[in-house]
Structures are given as structure tokens and as C-alpha cells.
Amino acid sequence: MSADRAPLWDTEAFSGVYAGHPGRLYRRGPATIDDLIAGTRCWTDREFLVHGERRITYAQFRGALGRVGERLRDLGVQPRDRVMVFGYNSPEWIAAVFGLWLRGAVPVLGNRWWSTTEVTHAADLLDLRHILTDTPLQTASASSPLSELAGAFDSPGPEASGTDSEIDTDIDDVALILFTSGSSGLPKAVELSRRSVIANQQNILVRNGRLPHLLDADSPQVVSLASTPMFHIGGLSSLLTHFLTGGRIVLAEGRFDAGQVMALIERERVQVWGAVPTMAVRVLEHPEFGSRDLTSLRSWPLGGAPVSPELLERIRTTLPNLRERGLSNTWGMTEAGGFLTVADSRDLRARPGTVGRPYPVVELQIDRPDADGVGEVLARSPAVMLGYAGRGADETVDADGWLHTGDLGHLDDDGYLYIDGRSKDIVIRGGENIACPHVEAALTSHPAVVEAAALGLPHPDLGEELAAVVVYRDGARPPTDDELRRHLAGVVSSFAVPTRWRIRTEPLPTLAGEKVDKRALAAELR
Numbered sequence: 001m002s003a004d005r006a007p008l009w010d011t012e013a014f015s016g017v018y019a020g021h022p023g024r025l026y027r028r029g030p031a032t033i034d035d036l037i038a039g040t041r042c043w044t045d046r047e048f049l050v051h052g053e054r055r056i057t058y059a060q061f062r063g064a065l066g067r068v069g070e071r072l073r074d075l076g077v078q079p080r081d082r083v084m085v086f087g088y089n090s091p092e093w094i095a096a097v098f099g100l101w102l103r104g105a106v107p108v109l110g111n112r113w114w115s116t117t118e119v120t121h122a123a124d125l126l127d128l129r130h131i132l133t134d135t136p137l138q139t140a141s142a143s144s145p146l147s148e149l150a151g152a153f154d155s156p157g158p159e160a161s162g163t164d165s166e167i168d169t170d171i172d173d174v175a176l177i178l179f180t181s182g183s184s185g186l187p188k189a190v191e192l193s194r195r196s197v198i199a200n201q202q203n204i205l206v207r208n209g210r211l212p213h214l215l216d217a218d219s220p221q222v223v224s225l226a227s228t229p230m231f232h233i234g235g236l237s238s239l240l241t242h243f244l245t246g247g248r249i250v251l252a253e254g255r256f257d258a259g260q261v262m263a264l265i266e267r268e269r270v271q272v273w274g275a276v277p278t279m280a281v282r283v284l285e286h287p288e289f290g291s292r293d294l295t296s297l298r299s300w301p302l303g304g305a306p307v308s309p310e311l312l313e314r315i316r317t318t319l320p321n322l323r324e325r326g327l328s329n330t331w332g333m334t335e336a337g338g339f340l341t342v343a344d345s346r347d348l349r350a351r352p353g354t355v356g357r358p359y360p361v362v363e364l365q366i367d368r369p370d371a372d373g374v375g376e377v378l379a380r381s382p383a384v385m386l387g388y389a390g391r392g393a394d395e396t397v398d399a400d401g402w403l404h405t406g407d408l409g410h411l412d413d414d415g416y417l418y419i420d421g422r423s424k425d426i427v428i429r430g431g432e433n434i435a436c437p438h439v440e441a442a443l444t445s446h447p448a449v450v451e452a453a454a455l456g457l458p459h460p461d462l463g464e465e466l467a468a469v470v471v472y473r474d475g476a477r478p479p480t481d482d483e484l485r486r487h488l489a490g491v492v493s494s495f496a497v498p499t500r501w502r503i504r505t506e507p508l509p510t511l512a513g514e515k516v517d518k519r520a521l522a523a524e525l526r
Contacts, residue, residue: 007213008035011206013360018195019172021401023380024361029202031171033101033194036201036244037062039212043246046221049091050268051251056091056153058246063156064091068099068149070157075130075144079104079169082126082177085146086110086119087134089230089251092149094239096132097230099149104169105129108177109231111187113432113493121186122179125390171195174386178233180334180433189389190334199382200338201240203359207342210245219246223296224272227252227261227279228431233334234304238274247272258282262292269296276304276431277311278462284314285461295321303330303339304431305463306419309352331355331419335396335403337383340364341417354416365402366411373410374420378402427456427464432495434466439498442491443468443484448476453508455518457500457525467500469521471507478503500525 010028018025030036043058050056056064077083083105085096100107108126110119116138123131123141131143169175175194179187205211224242226249228235242249250268252260261283264270275283280302283289300315300322307329316323325345332339341364343356358364362381369375384403387394397403406424409417427434436454443452450471456464472478479487481501488497502525509517 007211008039009202009205009211009213011211011360018382019193019386019401021399023382023401024363025382026199026202026206026361030198031194033098033175033197036198036240037065037098037102039244040246042215042217046217046246047248048243049094049249049251051091052253054091054153060153060156061091061095062159064095064149064152065099065102066157066159067152067155068095069103071149071152072099072103072105077103077105077129081105081129082108083129084108084110084122084126084131084133084141085231086112086131086137087146088112088254089226089235090134090146091153091251092146093134093230095149095152096146101175106174106177108189109179109236111179111231111493112229113495114187115490115493117491118187118493122189125189126177169194172386177389178231178236178334186438188391191386191389192337192383193386196337196383196385197240199361200237201244203361203381203383204237204241204339205244206360208241212244215246222247222272223250223268223270224248224274225250225252225261225264225268225270226274227256228274228276228304232304232431233332233336233338234274234330237338242272256282258286259288262286262288262294265297266293271296272299272301273297274301274303276463277302277307278305278430280311280315281461284318289318294319297321297326299326299328301328301330303332305428309348312348329355331417333405335385336379336381336405337385340379340381343416347416351412351416354412354418356417357415358417364411364415364417366409367404369410374408375410376423377405377407377409377417377419379405427454427466429456429459429464429466429495430462432493434493434496439466439468439488439492439496442488443470445491446479446484446487448472448479449484451508453516453518453521454498455522455525457522465500466496466498467502467522467525468498469502469504469508469525471504474505 008030010026012027013024016025047055048058048061087093097107120139123139128141131141132146133143134146137143172193174191176192178190230236230239327345329343330339331341340362341356341358343354365378366375367378380401407419408421409419425436439454440452450473453469457467459465509520
């Protein structure tokens with residue numbers, strides 16, 4: 001290891017204090033985004049990004065960040081300003097996020113599937129300085145095309161470095177904002193600190209044994225495929241992991257397409273492809289599966305939704321190259337700043353259904369367990385969110401730093417976690433969280449609708465699909481499925497429009513306290 005590769009990272013964890021409460025920390029780790037970028041300077045001509053016919057090296061990417069910084073200054077972006085990046089995965093999207101960090105600004109990662117209502121809500125909530133977007137937007141906030149950054153790769157400038165404000169800013173200040181549907185209402189803005197971003201990466205790199213200072217220009221390059229949105233915490237985390245370890249990232253284009261995924265794996269000899277279970281099922285069911293060469297795959301981490309033992313066994317059977325050690329299952333969430341646990345292939349074989357053990361500086365406990373040891377899973381980690389923007393103190397993270405995940409689970413005697421259900425009113429459809437109360441509120445705004453219930457039903461491809469039971473006014477013309485879908489368009493995300501409907505005049509069944517009995521409705525719909 002050369003002098004310029006002195007270790008910024010450490011594997012040793014200890015019990016300390018951060019953000020005003022106790023918890024586990026690493027003894028040493030990077031402090032700034034510039035520290036993270038500096039670790040990649042041993043790679044110059046090595047390719048970093050592949051997007052269609054474009055191939056961008058590490059040197060070109062770092063040089064482009066200087067041009068991006070100039071553009072941000074022209075737009076008047078100042079340190080601590082909040083700027084939304086709203087687009088599909090692309091080199092420009094990635095450069096915008098890194099450029100904002102180096103400018104000392106706060107990247108706000110908008111969900112590209114949002115409706116205009118949801119974009120406007122986020123812009124108003126966060127008082128955005130600007131929006132960088134790949135599609136025209138009609139909001140009060142000023143916006144610029146992301147495509148304006150494309151030229152930065154054609155004529156890169158001198159490498160950018162972190163501003164003084166990034167170095168001086170408290171490591172526990174807000175450095176990144178992502179969104180989650182939460183349990184009700186419009187998307188909630190999750191505030192993550194720079195400590196959170198770095199700690200999540202350090203957890204992953206320590207567990208994988210690939211700390212950056214142990215790698216050099218001659219280290220084998222890992223080729224990964226990015227088909228999950230980078231505006232989600234899992235996609236962003238994967239981007240940072242492969243960037244820090246000198247990997248080549250192949251970006252899929254547009255919406256998820258199983259045929260395109262297999263073609264890219266074959267063409268680029270992809271070794272790692274992270275996906276939600278729905279994506280895995282669609283690849284396995286695709287008519288070209290079996291005729292494409294997928295033998296380069298060495299790792300297929302799954303997360304974002306429950307992974308069934310049947311799906312894992314099907315992958316093992318049809319892709320022998322992943323049989324022994326290529327599969328893993330992760331569990332985490334946006335509010336956790338990334339991943340909390342991981343189970344490798346051996347874990348999944350020995351303990352079917354587990355989501356694994358916690359990462360080194362993650363602590364878990366079960367709140368108010370029942371006779372079977374099942375209760376709400378609480379997690380504490382330096383990666384856990386600071387809170388939700390605009391909501392001040394929130395009971396989701398208590399005074400001692402414990403995140404109330406809303407997931408029900410239990411721990412076995414060896415510390416492996418099992419997820420047994422969810423206490424929040426959320427449906428996970430193909431890896432996307434849908435807040436049922438938000439959909440219900442949108443449905444009841446229809447003039448003919450008296451009440452509505454949104455709920456999840458099992459689906460062989462998506463994991464869950466969204467169903468709606470709608471009660472319309474006595475004497476009114478019953479609304480049709482298509483009419484209600486049109487009513488929801490522009491109010492909720494496209495993935496939050498129900499695909500199963502029951503439209504009737506009978507009131508919804510209720511439990512004691514007048515809470516809708518969704519279990520009874522689910523049984524009825526099945």
C-alpha cells in the first residue's frame with residue numbers, strides 16, 4: 001500500500017456517543033465526501049460508468065465534477081442549499097449528486113415515478129433552491145435540464161474537491177434527503193447526515209472485506225449492473241460501494257426490462273446484480289432466460305421486499321454459478337440510512353427465512369415481544385436518519401437513537417433476525433412502498449366515493465399487489481375501475497394505482513374502535 005493510500009477506514013468498532021446518544025462506532029473512518037473521492041485516484045483509465053454506448057473512466061468522472069461545480073455556481077447554489085435531482089439513473093444524475101456534495105449543498109433525491117402533486121409537495125416542504133431534472137416540470141421551484149451536465153464528460157475540467165463548508169460542517173448535519181412513503185400521507189423526507197452515508201458504506205465494506213485502502217490499481221475490477229433506481233437507498237448504496245472499490249457500473253436504460261438486463265449481463269460480463277425479488281422473478285420467467293449467457297454472475301443480492309425460500313431455490317437450480325455462495329438477502333430501509341442486516345448463502349441455507357445478522361455497528365432489539373418472541377424490531381446505528389424534514393422531533397427515532405422500524409420480527413439464539421410482518425399500513429409492490437392511507441384519501445376525494453380501503457394481496461411476480469375496496473354513495477352512479485384510475489392519475493404515483501378493485505354500496509367491515517377490518521377484506525378479495 002502506497003503512502004497516498006493510507007487507511008482512512010478501520011474495522012474495529014467500539015461503544016461511544018454520537019448525535020447526543022450512545023451507540024456503536026468505528027474507531028476510524030472518512031469524514032468528508034472528498035475523502036471518499038480521494039480514495040479512487042489510483043484508478044484513472046479504468047472504466048467507471050457504462051450507459052448505452054457511453055463509457056466513462058474514473059478520471060473523466062472526477063474531472064467532470066469540476067465542470068458540474070461551475071454549473072452549480074452559475075445557478076447560484078450555495079453551501080447548505082437543498083437541490084433536488086429528479087431523473088432516471090444516468091451519468092448526469094450521478095455527477096449532479098457528487099457535485100452537490102462537493103459544493104457543500106444537500107442533494108434531494110426525488111422519486112422519478114412521482115406525480116406532479118408529489119413533486120410540488122416535496123419542493124414546498126423543503127424550500128428547494130433548484131431542481132435538476134430529466135423531464136419538464138411545472139412547479140414554482142426553478143429547474144434546469146440534467147442534460148446540461150452531459151458536456152462535463154466531453155471536456156472535463158480539473159478535479160473538484162470539497163469546499164471548506166463541507167469540511168467545517170458538523171458530520172451530523174443533514175447531507176442527503178431521500179423520500180419514503182412511510183405509513184400515511186404524502187412522501188416523507190428522510191434526512192441523513194454525512195456520518196450516516198459514510199457509516200453505511202463502512203459497514204458494507206467491512207463485512208465484504210473490501211476496504212478501499214486495501215485495493216490498488218491492479219486489484220481485479222468487479223462489474224455490477226444497476227437497474228434499481230438510485231433515488232432509493234439501496235440503489236444509492238450500491239453506487240457508492242462500487243465507486244469506492246473501483247468497480248465498473250453498467251447502467252440499465254429506462255424502466256426495468258428483464259430482456260435488457262440479461263442482454264447487459266451477457267454483453268458486459270456482469271458479476272454482481274442487486275435486485276428486488278420482483279425483478280428476479282421477471283428474469284426467471286422471461287422467454288429468453290436459458291438462451292442468454294449469465295454465467296458471469298457471481299453475486300445476486302436480493303432485498304427491498306421479503307424473499308421466499310422457493311425463489312432462492314429456483315435461482316440455485318437454474319443458475320448453478322450462484323448455487324454455493326452467490327445469493328444473499330439484506331434488510332434495511334430509508335430511515336435506517338441503508339442496510340441493517342445481511343444473510344449470505346450459508347445463512348440462507350441453514351436458516352431459511354432469515355434476513356441475517358446485524359452489520360458491525362448496528363444494534364437490534366425486539367420491543368415488547370409476545371410469547372413467541374415477536375415484537376417490533378428496533379435498530380440503532382450511526383446510519384439511522386436524523387428525522388423527517390418539516391416534522392421536528394418524531395417518535396420514529398427515540399431519544400436514545402433507536403429507530404422504530406414498524407417491522408415485526410424475532411431474533412434467534414445466535415442473533416439472526418427474522419421478519420414476521422409489518423405493523424405499518426404499507427404495501428410493498430415490486431420493491432416500491434405504497435402508503436395505503438394516501439391512496440385511500442385520494443380515492444375518497446372522488447365525489448361519488450363514501451369510503452375506501454387500500455390493502456395488499458399476494459402476487460406471484462410483484463410480491464404484493466394493491467387492491468382497493470370502494471364504497472360509493474347510495475343513489476349515485478357507480479364509478480368504474482377506469483374512472484377511478486383516471487381520478488388517481490397525477491395525485492399518486494403510477495405504482496400506487498390499485499390493480500384489483502371491488503366497488504360496492506355495503507359499508508366496509510370494522511373492528512372494535514371502528515378501524516377497518518382489512519384482514520376480512522383481504523379474505524373476501526381472495
